[in-house]
Amino acid sequence: MNEHLAICISNKVNKEHLIDCIQNETKLGTWSHLKGALFSEISINKYIKEERLHGSCNVQTVSGNSLEFSSQGERKKALLNYIISKKPEYIIVDNVFGNLDVQSQEEIIKTLSKLSHKAIIIQILKRQEDLLPFIDKTYQFDNGNLIEYTIEAEQVEINSAPFYVELPQAYRSFTDQINPIVKFTNVSVDYRERPILAAINWEIKAGEFWQLKGPNGSGKSTILSMIFGDNPKAFGQDITLFGIKKGSGESVWEIKQKIGYFSSDMLRGFTRLDSIGNMIVSGFFDTIGLYKTPTNEQIKIAQHWLRVLDMFDIRKQDFLSLSKGYQSLVLIARAMVKHPPLLILDEPTNGLDDADVKLFTALINKIAKETETAILYVSHRTENGLNPDFIYELIPYESGSKGQVILTKH
């Protein structure tokens, strides 16, 4: 009988190092002698690189779409199918439910349970609620060793209001803000004649807190890219952002000035050395890292945010020295310094551990309460304590996804 294990880690542990130890060293276990596979965003990124380089890779999606142009959930499903076809003797399963919709989460539990009869499953676990049901033993990774560890309910004790300092007031007022700030009228999108969105009608007004949800591939990122990105599919559509019809001469830069954006993807791949303080100030210029000289007022606002996060004393410290959870708090402050009318959070808790999710939730609730900024949050997870006013749910049909509005507090 295979013994399956979970290794519980916080965001302070170097996950890549842990994976390397499992794959290549015998100190943790004897897996390195076996044929292994890695189910992780790390592998997906590797295959996307390969695809870019050679035009294709071994991991095939169900629709035949390239990995690069597939949705996050579609990529994960394609990777799992590929891994199964390789018949590994052990599988490292990292962030098992990240980016998967509720139905796919149930399916993956079934698939992995079945696989667990043939292969050893080594789960890397940051969220207690993600523990796979067939796991036999749980460990912590401590100083390069595995120490047996029992998960107990609600071990994570975090003050529910850890941010005491009031948020800075808007340095420019949005009281003359044109409402709604986002308006989609009959927006339909298809990719290579495959309908994705069908007649989307949606309005976000100033100060509202929205969650956008829907199954994998239903078109959430497509909607976001039409608001925040420069998706060519937005042209010729009836989309009004901040009172200006999209495509009527405004620059992407003008739109981005009014939107704060944070995605868990931003935490990956930073190599540039910059201080925590500079990272926050750079939000005024929509650059990652500081290239321009900020005004005194901009410095004052950034310092205020540093005090909110209780990071003023460590402001000169390297941003990369922070844990992923603290890096995300800094990047949210960075998104907020310009006091944007709209804050977009794209899968913001993906990859965070339990303690960091609690801090993140407290900061977002504070922003919702103390500012006029509307929040649009995209996630498959329902985070306890994060309470959007409305949900916009995409429901897929052959003819493209339709949207429905759900009021959550009435």
Ligand SMILES: Nc1ncnc2c1ncn2[C@@H]1O[C@H](COP(=O)(O)OP(=O)(O)OP(=O)(O)O)[C@@H](O)[C@H]1O
């Ligand atoms: N550039 C593109 N070319 C072809 N197909 C695309 C492109 N971009 C997206 N798609 C397809 O459009 C559909 C919607 O993708 P999108 O990323 O918007 O979904 P999503 O709801 O964000 O999914 P997930 O929850 O899995 O991230 C997917 O089936 C995807 O494969």
